[in-house]
Amino acid sequence: MSRLLDMEPMHLVFAALGGLVLLFIIAPLVGMVLATGGGDLAKTAADPAVTSSITLTLLTSMGATLVLAVASVPFAWLLARRTFPLKALVNGIIDVPIVIPHSAAGIALLGVIAPGTLVGGAAERLGIGFVGGPAGIMAAMAFVSVPFLVNAARDGFAAVPVRLEQTALALGASPLRVFVTISLPLAWRSILSGLILMWARGMSEFGAVLIVAYHPMITPVLIYERFGAFGLKYARPVSVIFIGVCLALFVILRLVAGEKRHARG
Amino acid sequence: MLAVEGLSKRLGDFSMHDVTFDVGSGEYFVLLGASGTGKTVLIETLTGIIPPDAGRVSLRGRDITRERVQRRSLGVVFQDQALFPHLSVRGNIAYGPSSRREGRMRTAKAVERLAGETGTLHLLDRRPKTLSGGEAQRVALARALAAGPDCLLLDEPLSSLDTGARGELRALLRRLNIGGATVVHVTHDYEEAVSLATKIGVMEGGTIVQIDTPERILMHPRSEFVARFVGIRNMYRGRLERGEGDTSRFIGRGIDLDVLTDAPPGPCIALVRSEDVTIGLEHGATSARNVIAGTVADVLPVRLGFEATIDAGVEIAAHLAGESVFRMGLRRGMRVYASIKASAVRVIQA
Numbered sequence: 261m262s263r264l265l266d267m268e269p270m271h272l273v274f275a276a277l278g279g280l281v282l283l284f285i286i287a288p289l290v291g292m293v294l295a296t297g298g299g300d301l302a303k304t305a306a307d308p309a310v311t312s313s314i315t316l317t318l319l320t321s322m323g324a325t326l327v328l329a330v331a332s333v334p335f336a337w338l339l340a341r342r343t344f345p346l347k348a349l350v351n352g353i354i355d356v357p358i359v360i361p362h363s364a365a366g367i368a369l370l371g372v373i374a375p376g377t378l379v380g381g382a383a384e385r386l387g388i389g390f391v392g393g394p395a396g397i398m399a400a401m402a403f404v405s406v407p408f409l410v411n412a413a414r415d416g417f418a419a420v421p422v423r424l425e426q427t428a429l430a431l432g433a434s435p436l437r438v439f440v441t442i443s444l445p446l447a448w449r450s451i452l453s454g455l456i457l458m459w460a461r462g463m464s465e466f467g468a469v470l471i472v473a474y475h476p477m478i479t480p481v482l483i484y485e486r487f488g489a490f491g492l493k494y495a496r497p498v499s500v501i502f503i504g505v506c507l508a509l510f511v512i513l514r515l516v517a518g519e520k521r522h523a524r525g
Numbered sequence: 526m527l528a529v530e531g532l533s534k535r536l537g538d539f540s541m542h543d544v545t546f547d548v549g550s551g552e553y554f555v556l557l558g559a560s561g562t563g564k565t566v567l568i569e570t571l572t573g574i575i576p577p578d579a580g581r582v583s584l585r586g587r588d589i590t591r592e593r594v595q596r597r598s599l600g601v602v603f604q605d606q607a608l609f610p611h612l613s614v615r616g617n618i619a620y621g622p623s624s625r626r627e628g629r630m631r632t633a634k635a636v637e638r639l640a641g642e643t644g645t646l647h648l649l650d651r652r653p654k655t656l657s658g659g660e661a662q663r664v665a666l667a668r669a670l671a672a673g674p675d676c677l678l679l680d681e682p683l684s685s686l687d688t689g690a691r692g693e694l695r696a697l698l699r700r701l702n703i704g705g706a707t708v709v710h711v712t713h714d715y716e717e718a719v720s721l722a723t724k725i726g727v728m729e730g731g732t733i734v735q736i737d738t739p740e741r742i743l744m745h746p747r748s749e750f751v752a753r754f755v756g757i758r759n760m761y762r763g764r765l766e767r768g769e770g771d772t773s774r775f776i777g778r779g780i781d782l783d784v785l786t787d788a789p790p791g792p793c794i795a796l797v798r799s800e801d802v803t804i805g806l807e808h809g810a811t812s813a814r815n816v817i818a819g820t821v822a823d824v825l826p827v828r829l830g831f832e833a834t835i836d837a838g839v840e841i842a843a844h845l846a847g848e849s850v851f852r853m854g855l856r857r858g859m860r861v862y863a864s865i866k867a868s869a870v871r872v873i874q875a
Contacts, residue, residue, distance in 0.1 A: 288607065326772070348537040421607070423603060423607045424607050424609060426572070426574050426607075427601065427603065427607040427609075428594070428609070428620065428624075428670075429593075429594040429595045430572055430573075430574075430594055430597070430599065430600070430601045430669075431595075431600075431620050431624060431668065431669070431672045432595050432596075432598075432621050432625050432672050433595060433620070433621075433624035434595060434624070435595075441620075443608060444746045445611045446610070446611060509663055
C-alpha cells in the first residue's frame with residue numbers, strides 16, 4: 261500500500277489504464293468460461309465433430325508452419341545479413357498479410373490455388389486439391405501467419421554477432437556449415453518464438469480459411485457455424501475447449517523452450 | 526610467406542591505401558598504430574571479410590586476393606575473441622578440424638595437443654562465458670591454430686587483458702612463434718610490439734609509414750609521427766641480473782645499466798626515453814647511477830629542441846633543449862657523458 265502511495269501520480273494513472281486494457285482482454289474470456297456449464301463442456305468434448313475439428317486445426321497449422329519454415333528461416337537470414345536492391349520493399353511485402361483483410365487474402369489465394377489456375381492445376385495433377393481440403397487450409401493459414409515467423413527469425417539472426425559467423429568462415433567452415441552450426445543455434449530462441457507465433461496465428465485463422473476451405477471444418481469455422489445455426493449456447497463450449505487446448509499447448513511449448521534455453525546457457 | 530602489395534580500401538571517410546609488406550616464414554610481424562589508423566580494416570581485408578579496392582595478397586606464392594574467406598588458410602583471432610557461446614571450449618577448438626572433416630580421432634588428438642600447448646586442457650568442458658579474458662584469448666588462439674593456418678592474424682589480442690594475463694599470453698605467443706608459427710599481430714601498444722616482434726610496421730593514416738626491426742624503429746624513426754608514437758628511442762636487448770640493494774643489473778650488447786626494477790632475472794629489453802638521458806661534458810656531474818662515455822654522432826633539431834645521438838658502442842638518443850645544446854657547444858665528434866637514472870630504465874621481459 262505504501263509503495264502505491266509512493267508512486268508518481270502519472271504512473272498510477274498509467275497503471276489504471278493498463279488495468280483496463282487487461283480487463284478488456286480477460287473479462288470476455290472469463291465471462292465465457294463462467295457462462296459455460298460443466299455438463300455442456302463434457303458433452304462437447306466427447307463430440308467427434310469437435311475433436312476431429314480441433315485435431316485438424318492443430319495439424320494443419322503445424323504443417324503450414326513447418327512447410328513454410330523450410331523456406332522462411334533461410335530467407336530471414338538473408339534479410340538479416342545481406343543488403344540488396346529493394347530490400348525495404350521486400351521487408352514491406354513480408355508484412356502485407358498482416359495488414360490486408362483476411363477474407364480478401366482468401367479471395368486472393370483462390371486466384372492462384374483454385375482448380376484451373378497455374379498452381380492449383382499443377383497441384384491437381386499431383387493429386388493435391390487445395391480448395392476444400394487440408395492443403396487449402398494450410399495455404400490460407402500460412403499466408404496470414406508467415407510474417408510472424410520471418411520477422412522473428414530475421415530479428416534473431418540480426419542479433420547474432422556477425423563476428424562469430426566471420427570467425428567460423430575463417431576457420432574453414434563453408435557458409436552452409438556456418439549457417440547450420442553457428443547462426444541457427446544462436447538465433448534458435450527467436451526462431452522458436454516465431455514458430456510458436458506462426459502456429460498460434462494459423463490456428464486462430466478464420467477469414468481466409470472460410471473462403472478457401474469451408475470443409476473440412478477447422479475449429480474457428482466450426483464455432484462460427486454452430487453460432488450461426490444454433491446460437492451462442494452451442495458455440496460457447498467449443499470456444500472454451502479450443503481456447504483451453506491452445507493455451508495449454510502454448511504454455512507447454514514456452515516452458516519447453518525456456519528449459520532448453522537454460523540447459524544451453 | 527605472406528606478401529601484401531599496394532592493398533587499398535575506401536570505407537566512407539576512411540581510406541586504407543597502398544599497404545605493402547612481406548612476412549617471412551616464422552616471422553613475427555607487428556603492425557603498430559594508433560586507433561583509427563586502419564589496422565583492423567587491414568586484418569579484415571587480409572582475412573577476406575572486406576574485399577579490397579586494389580592491391581594483391583599472396584600466401585605461399587598463391588594469389589588469395591579474391592579467394593573466399595574459408596579457403597585462405599589464415600587463422601584469425603579478434604580482440605573480442607569471438608568464441609562460439611553455444612559450444613564448449615572443446616567444441617570451439619574442434620570447430621576448424623571438424624569443418625575440414627578431419628575425423629573424430631584426429632580432431633580429438635589435435636584438440637588435446639593444442640589445449641596442452643595453450644594451457645587450456647583444464648578448460649575443455651567449460652562454456653566460453655565462464656572463462657576469464659586471458660583464458661578466452663588462449664582458447665581463441667588454440668581454436669585458430671587447430672584450423673592449421675599458414676599464418677596467424679591477431680587483432681589486438683592483449684588489449685582487453687589485465688597485466689598478469691597479458692604477460693602470460695605474451696609468453697605463449699612468443700613460444701608459438703619460436704615453435705615456428707608465422708604471426709601478423711596488430712596493436713597500438715609499443716611495449717607489446719617491441720617485446721614480440723621480429724619486424725614492426727608502423728601504420729599512420731591508413732598506410733604503413735615504416736617497416737623495420739624494433740631496434741631501428743625506436744632508434745631511427747623515419748617520421749615525427751613514428752617518433753612521437755613510439756615515444757621511446759633507446760632500446761637494448763640483454764639479460765637482467767640481480768644487483769646490489771634494490772637495483773638490478775642489465776647486461777646488454779655494448780651497454781650495461783643499473784636498473785631499478787622488480788622484474789625477475791632473465792632475458793629482457795631495456796627501454797629509455799630520450800628525455801631521460803642527460804648529456805654532460807664531465808664524468809660524475811649528476812647523481813645518476815649510469816654514466817656512459819661516448820662521442821656525439823649527430824645533433825638534429827626536432828619539433829621541440831634537439832636530439833643528440835651519442836655513439837657509446839651502442840647508440841644513445843638524448844632529447845635536449847636548444848639552450849643546453851648551445852651552452853655545451855655540442856657538435857659531431859665531441860666527447861660527452863650520457864647519464865641515465867636507474868629509475869628511468871624500463872625493463873620488459875623478452
